[in-house]
Amino acid sequence: MYMLKNVLRNLSGKPATRLYPLEEREPFPAYRGVITNEVEKCIFCNSCARVCPTDAITVDAKAGQWHYDPFLCVYCSACVEKCPTKCLVQVPTHRKPSVVKFRVLRTGTPRVKKSAAAKGKEESGAEKKAEQE
Amino acid sequence: MSNRTTVIPFGPQHPVLPEPLHIKFVVEDETVVGAIPQLGFVHRGLESLVRTKDYNQMVFVVERICGICSCIHANCYCNALENMMGITAPPRAQFLRVIWSELHRIHSHLLWLGLFADAFGFESVFQQFWRIREHVMDICEATAGNRVILSVNVVGGVRRDLAPDQIRWMLGRLDELQKGMRELTNTMLDDYTVQERTRGIGYLSKDDARLLGAAGPTLRGSGWEIDERMHGYAAYNDLNFIPVVENDGDCYARAKVRFYEVLHAMDLIREALNRLPESELTVKVPGNPDGEAVFRVEQPRGELFYYIRANGTKYLERMRVRTPTFANVPPLLHMLPGCKLPDVPVIVLSIDPCISCTER
Numbered sequence: 001m002y003m004l005k006n007v008l009r010n011l012s013g014k015p016a017t018r019l020y021p022l023e024e025r026e027p028f029p030a031y032r033g034v035i036t037n038e039v040e041k042c043i044f045c046n047s048c049a050r051v052c053p054t055d056a057i058t059v060d061a062k063a064g065q066w067h068y069d070p071f072l073c074v075y076c077s078a079c080v081e082k083c084p085t086k087c088l089v090q091v092p093t094h095r096k097p098s099v100v101k102f103r104v105l106r107t108g109t110p111r112v113k114k115s116a117a118a119k120g121k122e123e124s125g126a127e128k129k130a131e132q133e
Numbered sequence: 134m135s136n137r138t139t140v141i142p143f144g145p146q147h148p149v150l151p152e153p154l155h156i157k158f159v160v161e162d163e164t165v166v167g168a169i170p171q172l173g174f175v176h177r178g179l180e181s182l183v184r185t186k187d188y189n190q191m192v193f194v195v196e197r198i199c200g201i202c203s204c205i206h207a208n209c210y211c212n213a214l215e216n217m218m219g220i221t222a223p224p225r226a227q228f229l230r231v232i233w234s235e236l237h238r239i240h241s242h243l244l245w246l247g248l249f250a251d252a253f254g255f256e257s258v259f260q261q262f263w264r265i266r267e268h269v270m271d272i273c274e275a276t277a278g279n280r281v282i283l284s285v286n287v288v289g290g291v292r293r294d295l296a297p298d299q300i301r302w303m304l305g306r307l308d309e310l311q312k313g314m315r316e317l318t319n320t321m322l323d324d325y326t327v328q329e330r331t332r333g334i335g336y337l338s339k340d341d342a343r344l345l346g347a348a349g350p351t352l353r354g355s356g357w358e359i360d361e362r363m364h365g366y367a368a369y370n371d372l373n374f375i376p377v378v379e380n381d382g383d384c385y386a387r388a389k390v391r392f393y394e395v396l397h398a399m400d401l402i403r404e405a406l407n408r409l410p411e412s413e414l415t416v417k418v419p420g421n422p423d424g425e426a427v428f429r430v431e432q433p434r435g436e437l438f439y440y441i442r443a444n445g446t447k448y449l450e451r452m453r454v455r456t457p458t459f460a461n462v463p464p465l466l467h468m469l470p471g472c473k474l475p476d477v478p479v480i481v482l483s484i485d486p487c488i489s490c491t492e493r
Contacts (some may be wrong), residue, residue, distance in 0.1 A: 002319040002320040002323065002324055003255075003257055003261075003320045003324070006257070006261060006316060006317075006320075007257050010257075010260075010261075016264050016267070023475075028271075028275040028278075030274075030275060030276065030277070030293070031274060031275075031278050031279075032277050032278035032284075034277055050189050051189065051190070052185060053188075053190035053191075053193040055195060057143060059297075073277070074193065074282075075192050075281075076284045076392070077278070078189075078193070078284075080188075080291065
């Protein structure tokens with residue numbers, strides 16, 4: 001009988017849950033969500049790939065490519081903390097559900113020797129491609 | 134009369150226990166006369182990953198051994214490695230580790246109290262416990278970034294800090310949780326139906342608890358004042374920690390231990406938040422680990438044990454985990470014979486089985 005008061009209050013009160021897909025809560029600012037690479041600042045140093053516990057990131061320094069598999073990622077944000085140029089950014093919203101698996105490919109300026117730096121700048125067309133597999 | 138014996142399988146899929154534990158019950162009419170366990174349905178081989186993941190990446194792997202006390206696994210692993218390397222995490226990191234560990238203890242115990250109420254058919258209490266558990270889950274998400282897998286521990290310290298306004302907000306949410314717990318105290322501890330279903334059920338005497346190697350609330354529910362936190366790892370030495378002990382040794386005593394541990398964990402968190410020292414969050418790690426180390430911490434379910442052997446490279450040589458549910462299976466098999474079949478879910482849940490932990 002101790003529970004009766006509580007049961008009646010819950011019966012007449014508002015539900016504790018949200019109608020989720022229709023109504024979303026503001027995310028907490030510290031939430032570990034989607035990881036993106038601002039590839040213009042990326043120096044392709046491979047630090048993120050080395051610390052990643054699931055090998056979700058692979059870096060091709062010569063081609064200037066940053067591959068990231070969001071389906072392998074466990075969102076531990078080890079890469080974001082390790083990044084020396086702070087080009088990896090984690091936003092506090094979670095990834096939207098998807099029916100197909102894909103890998104994120106970011107192409108930037110490859111890391112080149114100082115003498116060839118001027119040549120490299122010309123092809124710095126940073127673009128985001130989501131390759132469907 | 135021997136042809137009246139029947140064998141009833143319990144699990145690996147059973148409505149009362151989402152985890153794959155299989156027990157064959159030999160029953161005579163309604164009375165259980167024998168219990169034969171079978172484990173090994175969720176073995177994932179996480180221990181052998183030490184040879185392919187380096188010791189920093191392993192922090193994220195050990196957190197995934199258990200889906201409910203992840204932070205405490207990482208705490209134990211990091212402490213073991215820190216001992217081996219001869220470093221100590223800074224004081225602020227030690228206090229933050231206690232705060233997150235105790236948050237995990239609270240949400241694990243609230244989850245268990247809900248499931249336990251569900252096991253004896255008290256659905257409204259089940260829902261209410263899970264409703265107030267959301268306060269803790271929100272605190273975890275707002276401070277560490279995730280609801281369950283917190284990923285806050287690293288070898289040498291912690292990765293996240295608490296801002297003063299976050300601490301104020303946390304204290305407010307803890308007050309709301311305290312209010313919710315106060316409303317449920319009478320129902321859980323004094324209600325007639327709850328007592329009928331739990332008192333005297335699954336009795337484990339004080340001597341048997343010790344002899345069979347019980348751990349955690351199962352041990353403390355039988356009158357032993359044994360808790361790894363008494364050894365004072367992390368910041369428990371500086372905090373006013375007192376183990377919760379009950380003497381009855383039945384399911385009711387074990388529920389009572391967990392209920393009061395939630396309240397005590399809230400006191401510990403408040404104390405740690407109020408006395409949070411100012412210091413760095415991490416210390417520098419000197420090279421790769423070399424040697425052997427052993428560490429024990431208190432999980433919500435009991436004593437957790439880590440053995441680590443390293444060889445001077447970044448990959449560890451061997452890691453061995455002993456989880457409290459493994460220790461609590463022999464006492465469970467001792468409690469079961471002689472009980473009635475409807476009491477089986479209550480008794481099985483009373484040790485708080487975490488099979489994913491046990492099999493890794």
